[in-house]
Every structure is written in structure tokens, then in C-alpha cells.
Amino acid sequence: MGQLIAVEGLDGAGKNTLVTGLIERWSAAGLRVATFTFPRYGRSATADIAAEALHGSHGDLRNSVYAMALLFALDRAGAVDDIQAATDAHDIVILDRYVASNAAYNAARLEQDAAGEVVRWVVDLEFGRFGMPVPDRHVLLGVAPEVAMQRAAARAEKDAARARDAYERDGALQRRVDAVYRELADTAWMSPWYRFDGENIQDLADDLSAGRTAPTE
Ligand SMILES: Nc1ncnc2c1ncn2[C@@H]1O[C@H](COP(=O)(O)OP(=O)(O)OP(=O)(O)O)[C@@H](O)[C@H]1O
């Protein structure tokens, strides 16, 4: 049974870039690695509808925090068997966003903290009702909100397909999401959280594959 590791962070923080770098390093070291990226755009209608809502479609859908959270949760629930099979067949399964994204973004939208009602609802819905596996570890890519927002804006300039959505344009929301993520990490929400500052990917790859839960001194 392989390790299940979820990478979390703000929009534009660099999660996808980091996950790609980790996979390269682990594969070169001979480890069997699988990855899932959430939302599963192009593979899941609920993921696509959520993205469309964040870009202004589907009437007032995006105003409902719980409806948006449910769409992202249903997308993940559709992958539960694949995640289970992947953990059986690989040394490491790395997830680019997972359930903690739903916790952090929706707590931030409702101006709740990590102990708030919507985070408990996400836990009951996703880990309870939908049976999503709990990650062995989370990685928080702790990039400052201003830096992440700048990267998301630069990416949008270069690539029209990555135009910023309603969450990415909302600086106050991003700062609240950052605060909730830090609280989730500080309280070891669901499993230990490894805080990564974005500096040395090789050290992170080594620490994670060795099962360490914090940077080596
Ligand atoms: N360490 C880095 N330094 C500078 N730029 C970076 C770094 N990591 C990623 N980027 C750039 O920042 C932008 C966002 O990176 P990436 O797509 O990996 O972020 P993400 O966290 O997966 O974003 P999202 O959650 O919004 O999909 C990209 O243009 C990427 O090339």
C-alpha cells in the first residue's frame, strides 16, 4: 500500500509545477508514482460546471458556497475507486489539491476558521459519506498570497485559457484561504502537514519518500 500525499496551496502558488518536479525526482529514483489533479477538468461534468460557474456561467450557482463545495466533492467522489487502486499499485500517489481545498476555500468564503461548521460538513461529506481515503500527509506550499496572485495574473496574461476566475481575482478571499490553510497545517487537520517554502524540491522529495513530516534540520 503506497503513501497518499495531498499538495495544497493558493491559486497560482505553484502546486502543479511542484507536483511535476516531485514526480520527476521520485521516478528517477525508481519509485512507482501516480498522480491525480483536482478538479478533474474535462473528465467530470461537476468539475467543469464548477469552473464555468467561477467564470460567470450558470446563473447564481457560484453564490452558493455549499453548492460549489458539493460540485467539487462529487468530482472527487467519482475518483475514489481509482485513487484506491492507485495506492494499491504504487509507492506514492500524489494529489494536486484534495479535500482540504474544499475545507479551506469554503471556510474562507464564509469567514469561518478551520474549526468552523463548513469544515466539519466537508469532513462528514467527503471522508464520511463518500468514503474518500484520508491522505497520509498533506504538503502546504506556503507561498505568500501576493506572490501567488502575481503568478496567477502572469499566467493569465500569457495563456487566455488560464484567465483568472472569481476566486483568483478576489485578493481578500485569497488572504483568508491562506489563513485557513495555515490553521489546518498548525492543527494537523486529518493527518500531519509538511510546510514547504518552495525552495528545495529535492529535500522535499527525499523527506516525503522517507515518510518525514517536517523538513530535516
Ligand atoms: N517557484 C516558482 N517560481 C516562479 N514561478 C513559478 C514557480 N512555480 C510556479 N511558477 C509559475 O506560476 C504559475 C502558477 O504555477 P502553477 O500552475 O504550478 O500553480 P498552481 O498552484 O498549480 O495553480 P492553480 O491552483 O491556480 O492551478 C505558472 O505560470 C508557473 O510557471
Ligand SMILES: Cc1cn([C@H]2C[C@H](O)[C@@H](COP(=O)(O)O)O2)c(=O)[nH]c1=O
Ligand atoms: C479542488 C477544489 C478547488 N476549489 C477551488 C480552488 C480554486 O480556486 C478553484 C479551481 O481550482 P484550480 O486548482 O484553480 O483549477 O476551485 C475548491 O473550492 N474546492 C475544491 O475541492
